[in-house]
Amino acid sequence: MSGRQPVLTMTAISKSFPGVRALDGVDFRLFPGEVHALMGENGAGKSTLIKVLTGVYGNDAGVISLAGQQVSFSGPMQAAAAGVSTVYQEVNLCANLSVAENIFIGREPRTLGAIRWGEMRRRARDLLVKLDLHIDVTQLLGTYSLAVQQMVAIARAIDIQARVLILDEPTSSLDATEVEQLFRIMRQLRDEGIAIIFVTHFLDQVYGIADRITVLRNGRLVGEYPTAELPQLALVEKMIGKELDVLESLDEHAKRDLAAIEANTPFLQAEELGRKGSVVPFSLTIHAGEVVGLAGLLGSGRTEVARLLFGADRADHGKVAVDGKPTSLRNPIAAIGHDIAFCSENRRTEGLVGELSVRENIILAMQAARGWLRPIPRRRQDELVDKYVKALSIRPADPEIPVRNLSGGNQQKVLLARWLITEPRLLILDEPTRGIDVGAKAEIQKLVVQLSDGGMAVLFISAELEEVLRLSHKIAVMRDRQLVTELANDHTVDADRVMQTIASGTHHEGPEA
Amino acid sequence: MSTSKARWAAVTGHSLFWPVVALIALLVANTIYRPGFLSVEMKDGHLYGSLIDILRLAAPLILVGLGMTLVIATGGIDLSVGSVCAISGAIACLHISQQPDQNALGGVLVALALGVGLSLVLGVWNGALVSIIGIQPIIATLILMVAGRGLAQLITEGQIITINSEPYKAVGVGYLLTLPLAIFIAAGVALVVAAVTRRTALGMIIESVGGNAEASRLAGIRSGRITFLVYVISAVCAGIAGFMITANVSSADGNAAGLWIELDAILAVVIGGTSLAGGRFSLGGTILGALLIQTLTTTVYAMNISPQTSLLFKAVVVIAVCLIQAPAFRARFARRRPAAPAAPTAADQPKEQVPA
Known part of the structure; x- marks a missing residue:
């Protein structure tokens, strides 16, 4: 040169x-x-x-x-x-x-x-x-x-x-x-x-x-x-x-004993859940404290699975049970009622309200659940918002500026904060680390580990296999709008194996279309 | 030096700066043309003067504008407010005209209740069309805008109902504590709407629905109910404005009452800084916008501008205010000035905050 x-x-x-x-x-x-x-x-x-x-x-x-x-x-x-x-x-x-x-x-x-x-x-x-x-x-x-x-x-x-x-x-x-x-x-x-x-x-x-x-x-x-x-x-x-050791230490997390978590009562069981033109009926069980990774190519139906589980789209096939009891997740309000939260991959169009402030965006879901007649007292709002702005190190730390002025990573954290203050039992994260910088990415990964250690169930969707492997206890692989297989994330699983599964589509049971 | 500069920048950057300047300019122009314009005098315990007239005549527009603000904040629009004014005024006047004693307070109160009740029903109709059936707001309310005139004619049987009722007339031209009663009514409704939206979470939720409907749905907001509610509020505000409009002239004309008030109301909302795309709204801005429009109307009459050209004159002023308010338009003429100071380091600085 x-x-x-x-x-x-x-x-x-x-x-x-x-x-x-x-x-x-x-x-x-x-x-x-x-x-x-x-x-x-x-x-x-x-x-x-x-x-x-x-x-x-x-x-x-x-x-x-x-x-x-x-x-x-x-x-x-x-x-x-x-x-x-x-x-x-x-x-x-x-x-x-x-x-x-x-x-x-x-x-x-x-x-x-x-x-x-x-x-x-x-x-x-x-x-x-x-x-x-x-x-x-x-x-x-x-x-x-x-x-x-x-x-x-x-x-x-x-x-x-x-x-x-x-x-x-x-x-x-x-x-x-x-x-x-x-x-x-x-x-x-x-x-x-x-x-x-x-x-x-x-x-x-x-x-x-x-x-x-x-x-x-x-x-x-x-x-x-x-x-x-x-x-x-x-x-x-x-x-x-600075030296980056956060990511290294996370690697140990996933390779833990899956059996211990599977012994818990399942939080959510989806049985042959599906929707025409969106995703082929699939079955998936998520336990408290479990991180389930959803791997697959873009357009393989990962987001569609998340949307069905959150009621963003209505399922036309199959059954869902939460805490072992049959229920219907017909709309987001029903899902939120079961303590399910969903951070969409499209932060701008499906997540945040750009012109509202960071504070208003954070309290939005909690306020919606209470109804507009019972406003969250301002002091309580400030407490909650301060706590999460600090905990997630949202920058700039001014909760009154419009959220659209924040960078992608910080917007993602605001969306996370919105759902964390509602104390969900299942957190669905669709591409939470896409388009954000390395530091913020590590912080979000670390947070997922902390939350699942605290007993929260997490459905983690990402195009980056490394990330899915690092965090998940169990990996569900999607291909052509079908959930083709589930892999327990033990020492035998690595990126190559997941890639092969995505590519070959070998699946142990073929759900009917 | 620089702090006073920054403060000045903050003042001129405020969304209501230019409407206020336009209002002041109009008042000054009026005073030059007619030196007595600003004087307010006390007669028979009542305050009189052009300023008082402007406040009184602006009251119906303020009422309609308040409801319109909430509708526009959800990303909708309500074209039917003028017809609702006519209908509620018509039903109230009809009821009063049928009373043996038109001055009986009881009869007038029932008339007002009828008007508000009917407005409520019309609001429910609009709300249902938009939020339940899912018709686009501009089409849904166009239905009532057109059909409502017919409904008002039906109520008055095609006649102009003239009444002679002092209590009803008071709604339009009566006085309380030296000031026109209409001012108190408008102020009262404004306070109620402000309390309902800002003391509860309704305002924020409206802004959220208008700002991003899909994100709001996914956050668990029942946006259908919110949309429904704002059309009901808008119709009730328009109904009350209808009393004032008909009380001013002690008669109900199904064709003329509240004619084109929806356009003035939409203008007032836009001048007040609420975007037609929905989202953030400002009730104070709308009130200011309504006062500006009424001052303009009064100016046109006071300056003997011929009625044929008065609408044109109004249009020119409104376009000027709207343009000068638009940051993109101002930027073309102003040299690029540094914006308000931001966070201290580059690392803390989000990209979007950097001025383009």
Whole structure:
């Protein structure tokens, strides 16, 4: 790499917001034909650096040069025109337009103002074939999976003759095969000489694809490292700035005697519970103090299982018993009545009310259970909220700011706090650690262990197998909307075995459709 | 120096800053045009003056606006309030007109009870259409907006019912403790609505349903009941406003009573800083918005602007206030100024708080 000239250098970049030094003299180099991971916790300055680069923010100090020329972009459009394209975390395309329209929106091939549709479709098709994606470009984008949408966003970005491609957490909503497909395309683009900045929270992915890593912490540069020379644990330590032993100690938790927990009376027994078009009837038993992991690819029916158990969707098949007594979980209110709590994977759309304050979001479920006529006294609210803001170290620790101003990890903690104050007996966590930083992830994992030790039953859904293996006593594997098997998480189980089960779908009993 | 600057920024950034400025500007303009505008004098133990008139005439709009605020906060809208005004006024006047002694207090009280009761039923109708049947609010209330005028005509048998009842007239133009009774009624209802929403958890739950309906459902909120309730509250507020409107002229006109008041009410709510998308609401803001609109109406009359152009004049002012209130619009004209100070370190700083 040393012989070549960097395509992009950012030197001594500083950026302050009122009261915050978001970037403090950060240097960043990017070479053609490399995948460069930009790592750091939430708030470390990754997004700010990218926004300074693409001209969303002006920088207070420092110099940016692209291919030897000093540049200063007025905004993402100008940056894209100069060859610096960005694909954001949330796919920001229009689901109600066709694939081709999405790729060429704003720069359609025209004759006298009229769009040349044929040429547009042909060029879109060619572009996607280059990315090994064979889809009908005249279909609405919304009819394709998130992964395909992500690819379309990338196709759009590289068609603008990109020299630098910025991928801001492109994988957070993709499953393993989709990530592999994305990586294949990233490698292909890299080999064509495009420089890729890759922002992600998934450490495994960094080691799977990145050539070099730049670590930021608290707005400062920690260092730039070749991936091969930075072991994973060292990376985590550089990101959070302290030794990380929390995760290690958790490993012991799961490998405990499952028999002791199974001897407890079951808290919840679902028998052939199912819903047409959503999930094939499944049976699942959860005991007090048990962590049941739900593994499977994205779209394999994990969320649907959770929604049935919480009454978010209504089951049309099967029976449920809580504490051994038959009951019906026909709506969330019924489930909450049985002390079941559900943290949805979609924090923004199904979890939090963005414009309400942290305090109001935390007390919402408890207040709903009491009814509006019996408000929780303000002093009691403050006590509860203070306690959980401290216990979960929610930052910033001001309970009166709107919850939408919090980072993803802190929003997740607010959602957790909402349910913890209701003292549930079964806590359903759907992807509680997705898109949040390493520190917060460890805290949430630790919390799950503490809660289950305290007798709470937990249904833990995650796309990250390591996490499921670390925490669960028992792992239920989902495949194609079927619960194919349950594995006791003893020493014989590891990620490979779970992966094989997901892939092969070997199951000891096939529930009827 | 910087603290006073920050304080100034906090004042100008407040959602009600521009409506207050507009209100003051209107009052100043009126005073320049008519120096006696601000004077309030005491006659026969009653206070008289343009300011008092504005308060009195704004009372029905304030009432309708309060109910509308709650409906809009849930993400809905109630187009039927004008018709509800007409219906409740019509039924009250009809009952009074049938009394042998129209000045008997008992008869008037029964008339008021009838009006409130009928409004309640109409609110239940709206609430049921929206929350039980699940019709979009704008369509569901459009039904009563149109059909309600017919219902009011049916009650008055197509005539304008004229009454001669001092106690009923008092609702519109009577005085209590030197001030118009209507002001006390509006203030009283405002206090009740404020207490019901802010002393209980109703306000927060309404904001939660309006802010994110699905998240609220999954948090165990019975959002159907809340939605139902706000339409009932809105109709009752409109019903009381209907008494004032008909009492002002001592007659019930099924066609004219409360005509277009839903538009003024929606405007008052929006000027008051409550988003039409639902969520956070401000009752005080709505009252301010209603006062602004009434001041505008009074100004139009006082300045002898011809009735044909008065609506246009009103529209221009309202657009100006709404635009200047929108942060996106202001940002185009103001140079970027640092926002309020935030947390001390970058690590503590959530991304979204960084100004774009």
